[in-house]
Amino acid sequence: xxxxxxxxxxxxxxxxxxxxxxxxxxxxxxxxxxxxxxxxxxxxxxxxxxxxxxxxxxxxxxxxxxxxxxxxxxxxxxxxxxxxxxxxxxxxxxxxxxxxxxxxxxxxxxxxxxxxxxxxxxxxxxxxxxxxxxxxxxxxxxxxxxxxxxxxxxxxxxxxxxxxxxxxxxxxxxxxxxxxxxxxxxxxxxxxxxxxxxxxxxxxxxxxxxxxxxxxxxxxxxxxxxxxxxxxxxxxxxxxxxxxxxxxxxxxxxxxxxxxxxxxxxxxxxxxxxxxxxxxxxxxxxxxxxxxxxxxxxxxxxxxxxxxxxxxxxxxxxxxxxxxxxxxxxxxxxxxxxxxxxxxxxxxxxxxxxxxxxxxxxxxxxxxxxxxxxxxxxxxxxxxxxxxxxxxxxxxxxxxxxxxxxxxxxxxxxxxxxxxxxxxxxxxxxxxxxxxxxxxxxxxxxxxxxxxxxxxxxxxxxxxxxxxxxxxxxxxxxxxxxxxxxxxxxxxxxxxxxxxxxxxxxxxxxxxxxxxxxxxxxxxxxxxxxxxxxxxxxxxxxxxxxxxxxxxxxxxxxxxxxxxxxxxxxxxxxxxxxxxxxxxxxxxxxxxxxxx
Amino acid sequence: xxxxxxxxxxxxxxxxxxxxxxxxxxxxxxxxxxxxxxxxxxxxxxxxxxxxxxxxxxxxxxxxxxxxxxxxxxxxxxxxxxxxxxxxxxxxxxxxxxxxxxxxxxxxxxxxxxxxxxxxxxxxxxxxxxxxxxxxxxxxxxxxxxxxxxxxxxxxxxxxxxxxxxxxxxxxxxxxxxxxxxxxxxxxxxxxxxxxxxxxxxxxxxxxxxxxxxxxxxxxxxxxxxxxxxxxxxxxxxxxxxxxxxxxxxxxxxxxxxx
Numbered sequence: 001x002x003x004x005x006x007x008x009x010x011x012x013x014x015x016x017x018x019x020x021x022x023x024x025x026x027x028x029x030x031x032x033x034x035x036x037x038x039x040x041x042x043x044x045x046x047x048x049x050x051x052x053x054x055x056x057x058x059x060x061x062x063x064x065x066x067x068x069x070x071x072x073x074x075x076x077x078x079x080x081x082x083x084x085x086x087x088x089x090x091x092x093x094x095x096x097x098x099x100x101x102x103x104x105x106x107x108x109x110x111x112x113x114x115x116x117x118x119x120x121x122x123x124x125x126x127x128x129x130x131x132x133x134x135x136x137x138x139x140x141x142x143x144x145x146x147x148x149x150x151x152x153x154x155x156x157x158x159x160x161x162x163x164x165x166x167x168x169x170x171x172x173x174x175x176x177x178x179x180x181x182x183x184x185x186x187x188x189x190x191x192x193x194x195x196x197x198x199x200x201x202x203x204x205x206x207x208x209x210x211x212x213x214x215x216x217x218x219x220x221x222x223x224x225x226x227x228x229x230x231x232x233x234x235x236x237x238x239x240x241x242x243x244x245x246x247x248x249x250x251x252x253x254x255x256x257x258x259x260x261x262x263x264x265x266x267x268x269x270x271x272x273x274x275x276x277x278x279x280x281x282x283x284x285x286x287x288x289x290x291x292x293x294x295x296x297x298x299x300x301x302x303x304x305x306x307x308x309x310x311x312x313x314x315x316x317x318x319x320x321x322x323x324x325x326x327x328x329x330x331x332x333x334x335x336x337x338x339x340x341x342x343x344x345x346x347x348x349x350x351x352x353x354x355x356x357x358x359x360x361x362x363x364x365x366x367x368x369x370x371x372x373x374x375x376x377x378x379x380x381x382x383x384x385x386x387x388x389x390x391x392x393x394x395x396x397x398x399x400x401x402x403x404x405x406x407x408x409x410x411x412x413x414x415x416x417x418x419x420x421x422x423x424x425x426x427x428x429x430x431x432x433x434x435x436x437x438x439x440x441x442x443x444x445x446x447x448x449x450x451x452x453x454x455x456x457x458x459x460x461x462x463x464x465x466x467x468x469x470x471x472x473x474x475x476x477x478x479x480x481x482x483x484x485x486x487x488x489x490x491x492x493x494x495x496x497x498x499x500x501x502x503x504x505x506x507x508x509x510x511x512x513x514x515x516x517x518x519x520x521x522x523x524x525x526x527x528x529x530x531x532x533x534x535x536x537x538x539x540x541x542x543x544x545x546x547x548x549x550x551x552x553x554x555x556x557x558x559x560x561x562x563x564x565x566x567x568x569x570x571x572x573x574x575x576x577x578x579x580x581x582x583x584x585x586x587x588x589x590x591x592x593x594x595x596x
Numbered sequence: 597x598x599x600x601x602x603x604x605x606x607x608x609x610x611x612x613x614x615x616x617x618x619x620x621x622x623x624x625x626x627x628x629x630x631x632x633x634x635x636x637x638x639x640x641x642x643x644x645x646x647x648x649x650x651x652x653x654x655x656x657x658x659x660x661x662x663x664x665x666x667x668x669x670x671x672x673x674x675x676x677x678x679x680x681x682x683x684x685x686x687x688x689x690x691x692x693x694x695x696x697x698x699x700x701x702x703x704x705x706x707x708x709x710x711x712x713x714x715x716x717x718x719x720x721x722x723x724x725x726x727x728x729x730x731x732x733x734x735x736x737x738x739x740x741x742x743x744x745x746x747x748x749x750x751x752x753x754x755x756x757x758x759x760x761x762x763x764x765x766x767x768x769x770x771x772x773x774x775x776x777x778x779x780x781x782x783x784x785x786x787x788x789x790x791x792x793x794x795x796x797x798x799x800x801x802x803x804x805x806x807x808x809x810x811x812x813x814x815x816x817x818x819x820x821x822x823x824x825x826x827x828x829x830x831x832x833x834x835x836x837x838x839x840x841x842x843x844x845x846x847x848x849x850x851x852x853x854x855x
Contacts, residue, residue, distance in 0.1 A: 253690075254660035339843065342828065347791075349824030349846060377691070377723070390831065396795060402761045406725050437694050 072462025073417065073445075074487060074499040081498075083151040085139035087472065087490045089123040089165075095258050096126045096248050097266070098187050098218060100432045100470070103490030104169040104549035105411075107477035108180045110156070111199055115143040116477045116553055118488055119158070120496060121166035121184055127245030129164045129188055138166055138184070143479060147500070157193075157201050164188020168549035172224035174233045175280050176521040183210070183235060185219035185549070187243060194280070209282040210235070210274055217269055218243040223301040223545030225312045226520045227328055229574045232276035233520045236291070238298025238316055241266035253435055260433050263320045263353070268295040271316060271324075273334075285332070294336040296321040300357035300412070300548045304368040304541060305527065306341075307388040310576060312525045315343065317354030317372040342391040343370055343383050352378040356548030360414035361385075361539040362423045363451030366529070368541070373409025373427050376438070380404040380412070380427065399453045400425070403446055406438060411474035411547030415485050419507035419559030421538055422448035424457075428489050428547070430470035442466040443474075443489065465499055467491065476546060477553040483509035483587055485557060508560040511589040514542055518575040519594055522554055525574040530558050533565035560586055609639035616648055628652060641672045647679055654686065662686055670699070677706040681713050688716055693723045711740035715751050722758055734758060749779030753788050760788070765795045783812035787822055794829060803829045820849035 087103035090096075104121035111117070120139040125132040138160040141149035153159050160166055168185040175181070179195035192208045193201040205211055213219060218240040224233045243266065251261035270292040274282040286292040296318035306313045311328035318324065322344035326334035338344030346352055357372040367385035374380060379401045383391035395401045408431040414423035425446040431439035445461050446454040458466060470492035479486045484501035491497070510530065514523025523542045530538040538558050546552040560566070569581040573594050584590055616631035629652055635645040646669040653661035663686055669679035684700030687693070697720060703713035718733030734755040741748035756771030769792040775785035786809035793802035806826045809817065823846035830839035 254663070256660075339847065345824065347825075347828075349818075349821045349850070392828075396760065396763065399763050402727075402763070405761070406723065436691060 071504075072460070072464070073502055073504055074461050074465040075502055076464035076467075076497045077147050077500050078149075078495055078498040080147055081141070081149040083139065083141055083149065083495075084134065085120055085122070085137075085141075085151070085153075086135070086495050087120070087122065087492050088135050089492055090126045090136070091493065093258075094126070095250070095260050095433075096245060097243055097261060098165055098167070099123070099126070100260060100492070101167050101220060101472070101549065102165075102492060103472040103496070104167055104185075104551075105473040105475040105488050105490055105496065106169040106171045106182065106551035107475045107488070107544075107553045108171045108182065108551070110140065110180055110195055110201075111142065112179065113143075113145070114481065115145045116479055117141060117143045118149065118475070118477075118496075118498070119169060119171070119182060120473075120490060121169050121549070122160070124163075124165040124188070126165070127248070129245050131159070131161050131163060134159070137161060138163075145480075147480070149498070152199070156199060157203075158182070160184065160191070162203075163191055167219065168221035168238075169551055170222035170224050170235070171544050171551040171554070172233050172524060173521050174224065174235070174276060176231070176516075178521065180522075180554075183222050183224070183237075185222050185237060187218045189213075190219050190222075190237065204280060208280055209277075209284065212274075212284040213237070213239070213272055214242075214269070216242045216244050216247070220299055221301050221545075221549055223303050223314075223543070224522075224524055225303040225314075225543070225545075226276075226525055226574050227273075227312050227334075228275070228332060229311070229519070229525075229576070230276075231516070231518055231520055231575070232278055233522065233524060234276045235274040235282065236301060236303075236314055237272045237274070238301055239269045239271055240297045240299070240319070241269055257435060259435055263297055266297070268297055268321055270295055271298045275332075288332070290329075290333045290335060291326060294324050294326075296324060298324075299355050300372060301545050302357045302359035302370065303525070303543050303545050304359040305525070306359070306368055306370075306385060308367070309388075310572070310574075312574075315357055315359055315370055317357040318351070319353050319355070320351060321354075322351045323354050323357075323372065340390075342393065346379070346381050347393045347395065352381075355410050356412040356428075358413040358546050359543075360423050360541075362414055362425075362448060364421070364536075364538055365451075366537065366539055368539075371412060371414065371425060373404070373407070373412040375408045376406050376431065380407070380409060382425075397453075399455070400446065403444070403454060403456050407441060407444060408432065408439075410472045411489070411550050413474070413476055413546040413552065415476045415487075416448075416557065416559035417445060417485055417501060418447075418505055419484060419509045419561070420505075421507075421536065421559045421561045421563075422451055424448045425454060426474065426476070426487065428471035428474040430472070430491065434470070440468045440470060442468045443471055462502075464497060467497060469494055472548070473550045474547050475550045475552045478511065478555070478557065481589060483511060483557075483589075485553070507562065508564050508586045510558050510560065510566065510584065510586050512542075512556045512558075512569075512571070513554075513589055513591045514556070514571070514573075515591065515593045516573060516575070517594040517596055518577065519573045523573065523594070524554070526556075527572045528556050528558075529570045530560075531567045531569070532560060532563045533567055534563060535567070536561075536563065555589065609635040609642055609645065612638070613642065613645045613648070616645070620648060620652065625652065625655065641668065643669045643673045643676050643679060646672075647676070647682055650682055650686070659686060659690060670702075674702070675706060677703050677710070677713075680706060681716075684713070684720075685716060688720055688723075691723070693720050696720045709740060711737045711742075711747070711751060714740060715754070718758075719754065727762060730758060744778045746779045746782065749775040749782045749785055752778060753782065753784045756785075756788055756792070760792055760795070765792055768792045769796070781812050783809045783814060783822075784817050786812065787817040787825070790822075790825060790829070794825070794832075799829050799832045803833060818849065820846050823849060 089099040089102035102123045106119040107116045118141040165187040170183045182193040184191045194204045221238045253259040272286045273291040275285045300317040302315040314326040316324040325338040352374040370383040409427040411428040429441035447457040473490040484503040487499040527541045540556045544551045571579040612635035619628035646665040650662040650665035666683040680699040681703035687696035715737035721730035752775035756768040760768035772789035790802045790805035823842045827842035
């Protein structure tokens with residue numbers, strides 16, 4: 001959402017022009033009275049407890065899609081299902097500021113059948129800011145478990161017909177009743193939907209205490225986490241600015257072409273933190289927690305324990321503002337420490353157009369690292385966690401920099417797509433605007449080579465993966481429980497792509513489906529260390545907040561490479577309880593309950 | 597009065613243009629605009645005046661006006677190397693890289709010994725992701741640029757930055773060192789060398805280059821950028837006080853958004 005910055009790759013035009021006129025300092029603009037008006041211009045003319053009968057004994061679904069593309073890693077199966085959803089930002093010529101941010105995706109097993117279902121947010125008619133027709137409705141697709149999906153939106157009560165322009169979505173069981181709930185961010189009011197456990201949801205926003213966002217604030221993303229480890233999931237919401245269709249600003253690239261305005265002309269605002277006080281109610285603790293001290297243009301949120309003290313911290317990618325790293329002080333407050341920890345700026349000391357983000361341990365050293373994407377000319381940035389004390393940007397040593405030179409990314413995340421035990425990097429790409437030839441882009445997959453460098457393997461992903469458009473939201477989810485992560489991606493004006501992983505290699509894997517008892521039921525925040533038979537240590541943690549405006553599979557996934565044996569697994573629950581599993585069987589989704 | 601009128605009539609478009617050029621060189625920009633408009637009023641297709649107006653329009657953040665002038669200029673005179681070059685440059689800075697190629701190539705053909713069209717072609721190809729072509733063009737720009745000049749230093753710095761982006765740290769450092777030889781007062785060159793040395797793990801020398809960069813005149817690399825790099829380097833050198841001091845200077849140089 002920003003001007004493409006090519007400054008660092010440009011011998012300063014101003015300097016060069018200065019050289020031509022005698023190396024004098026020349027102002028970079030002229031006063032308006034210069035009269036350079038157009039008129040003056042000459043005219044040039046897998047689960048252990050799966051219930052679905054179609055599931056194989058190993059927990060996998062029938063491979064009805066793998067024959068379609070034996071040599072491609074991903075195949076889009078969306079066309080096998082009947083559903084009307086299309087990402088609809090009402091782009092009809094006039095360019096409203098939020099339009100490029102449309103199409104949040106969530107993986108949610110709303111009916112507890114063991115198969116992850118899918119939820120999509122959608123835009124609204126503008127300037128009305130209303131879902132004036134079903135074309136703008138949100139969408140819930142039930143996973144039939146056979147590679148097809150059924151639109152159950154209306155039945156579930158999730159059309160969002162009374163909402164505005166919806167953006168991000170966050171999934172978690174906030175009331176620990178065993179059913180996953182939904183929080184939706186919007187331009188307009190945000191909404192909390194409680195899962196009734198019978199296939200329907202109820203909008204409980206009014207009584208929940210989550211209505212308290214300031215008027216006309218544009219909320220982009222949200223993440224569930226338990227910052228005070230009381231067993232109740234709290235909620236952080238990234239806000240971008242104050243915006244209404246009436247206050248929308250109009251900008252032009254030139255006299256003939258309207259363009260989306262630079263974010264810099266909009267005011268920064270604070271993110272909001274809501275503490276779960278139980279019984280379905282939340283308290284707005286934005287100010288008392290310290291979250292409200294930092295103003296930004298919040299986009300992606302990543303939740304992790306970056307310092308290794310058992311408390312969940314928050315990374316927020318900001319658009320054209322320094323990124324935030326809120327370090328949990330353990331007393332109900334956070335300290336914004338992005339600069340101190342080295343993640344606020346890129347290595348040039350510049351704030352960039354931060355978009356999506358993810359926080360995972362990409363080099364398997366036991367410390368959670370950070371990645372965010374941004375716009376073409378800025379380079380995505382990856383930060384290695386140095387023992388919980390600071391971060392070191394390794395964009396160039398990992399060779400990620402040159403791979404992202406021309407990409408404008410939105411959702412992004414670490415995904416071990418080939419189960420080799422190294423988390424690769426996926427990015428959903430496409431420019432903010434549609435004015436340049438390179439605006440339409442395809443997604444990218446960068447393979448992690450032993451935790452040291454990344455290489456571009458997009459070509460191997462197949463033509464469905466490489467669809468060219470304006471990709472936005474993306475969720476990582478194992479839709480068929482085969483242990484290979486699938487991808488669901490939205491593109492502006494398009495049906496979503498449901499990209500099934502064809503599992504082209506025989507690497508082993510394990511997934512953990514945690515159930516907290518003292519901790520929050522979802523186990524969000526639990527850290528898991530897998531030690532393989534050979535002694536290789538792999539790390540992950542439970543979170544649903546990945547990428548941009550999206551919510552991924554809650555189950556913690558581990559690729560194991562060729563190793564078919566695990567020595568032991570150590571789970572650190574948010575409650576502080578440490579659980580050890582000895583020699584779990586691989587190639588399974590393992591359900592683990594927190595011991596008391 | 598008659599003699600005054602006669603004198604005014606005698607000031608033709610060429611004189612207005614010459615006056616505009618002089619005003620531009622002296623930073624009298626409003627005057628330059630008036631003069632160039634006067635020249636174009638009398639001679640709407642005067643190519644040098646169109647190009648000068650385009651340059652003025654660029655400063656006024658009116659790329660639409662600049663583009664219109666330049667397209668007119670090269671339509672009138674396709675052999676205008678300056679017109680072709682500026683049009684390519686305009687497209688480049690607007691991130692219309694594919695559009696930039698044609699006029700820059702034309703400028704290169706028209707002026708084969710000039711390093712600037714080749715240099716901007718190199719940066720355009722780099723932006724388009726064609727690393728092979730970009731490297732070839734950077735090399736040609738380097739070969740064409742005069743030895744030991746600020747211009748050759750700028751080309752070498754950009755070339756080095758490109759090589760660093762490819763992970764070719766040693767080659768990048770070599771270009772940076774040569775840039776410093778060409779222009780010892782190039783802040784950009786010292787800063788880029790500091791970055792390269794940081795990648796190589798030579799933090800002491802990197803810090804020394806960063807400190808040196810701080811003492812040099814600010815053209816492209818800002819104080820904030822250098823302080824940011826130095827803060828990182830001193831942290832790696834286990835010099836927390838120095839790291840903190842540079843971070844504070846970085847912050848002071850950077851506008852913060854804290855409430």
